[in-house]
Amino acid sequence: MRFTRLIPRALVALPLLALARAEDGPYPSASFSGVWQGNVTNATAGDGVLGAFTLEAGGDLTWLQAVDFSTMLSAGVAATADLCTTFGGLDKISAGPRVELRHKLGLGPYAPALSFGIEADGAAFSDSERSHVDAAAVARLSQRFDEALQLVVEANAGGYAANHDVFSGSYASLGAALNWDIDETWRVSATGGWRDGDVVAEYAAAKSSTGWVPIDTGAYHYTGPRQLVRTFSEPFIAYRTTAPTWSWGIGVFPAIGPHTSFALQYTRSRTSAYDTYVNDLVSAGIVHHF
């Protein structure tokens, strides 16, 4: 019990310790993007699939500490603000620290690099039952094959604790990105990923003599936590379940200078629980490193 209480404190203390010793920094960066999510309710087709548009603004500060000539410790804090123009309940602000140790296995741009890190975050939604704290362990392998081609493979394991149990959970994921730099300006990226863990599926609800019930009786297969939510334009019942999600995507990143680039991305994900939930994300944004 004492050990579990220590974990969140360690997640905050670790990056602060790294920051205190850091020689280089802070290095700030900022980003701004618009995101369209086609199935923000994570509903089955024909039963309450709703799309939403969100504006996201983010800021980040990073400190660096060289451990040796091949190893770099970085620590940082990031904060974001989301404004969902469709459903105000999904407006949120979040902030959290991270720490990462990166080791390059050799000299030069073609040596592989291994990273291990911990990230933590606290998010406050307008719909307060969705507010949560979360943490994740991240491992990453990066390999550049030539000036144009780079592969990044990343594994994550994390958990999140929300105000309502239905929005809490844990997960593990594995993803890869293949980056192709056509030239110094244009990058094209292909991504693929797998995630297994808790997901929230929302079913449109109707009032019955016994209270709110899902219109789609398939929802009765879910025996985990559930909650009536009024985040959307009509009542939904949120169910927590465990399911795998496969995703793939493409992105184009035109640079508009050595410190700034645009990002245009599309991602499709498919969750296979008792029902199948398909989500499309389209985003357009800009990021600048100061």
Add this chain to the structure above:
Amino acid sequence: MKRIAAAAILAACIVTAQAAGIVRVVTRDPAGRPVGDAVAYLVNLDSPAPVHPPADPVAITQKDQEFSPYVTPIVVGTRVVFPNLDTVQHHVYSVSPAKRFEIPLYIGDSKEAIVFDREGIVTLGCNIHDWMVAYVFVLSTPYFAKTGPDGTAEVPGLPPGRYRLAVWHPRAGTVSRDLVVAGSDDTTQVVSVVLKPDHRIRRAPDAAGAGYR
């Protein structure tokens, strides 16, 4: 007698000075655009001239996480220092056969100068910032110059004789031709250089993607 000897020596110096030629090299790509950062050098085919490295070291700086200059021609035996003008540490290295070295993690002046003691091309990098690259061209002839943004370079002080003129650029390799320098010639050589596409490692950041979680 002394005056006659002094006058003869002075005349000999003047003749020698007047006998040194200048070769002006103009580099152009096939579209006629000037090619900067090309190293033009001449090797005397009759009697190669000795090289004398400068007493002071040559500096290749790091500023805004880039090397400057991009191309540095030097003679064998020259000392080079790598002052870091950034607030971030760099780890300068080279694995080129002409000079392998590492200067790990420093800010400000590098602790020691690196002596480039073999002829050849040395590619510099930073192990922390993969996009950083520069070139050191180590020469065994004292007759060289680097083209500026206008694509021209002047190589003065050439004694009469047969020479091999070579022009090297990181994206083109070497183009060469033989020529004769006579007396106080002041000649212009136009050299066509075909540049490969400039493909360096991308420095611009990726925007953090909005992904499904």
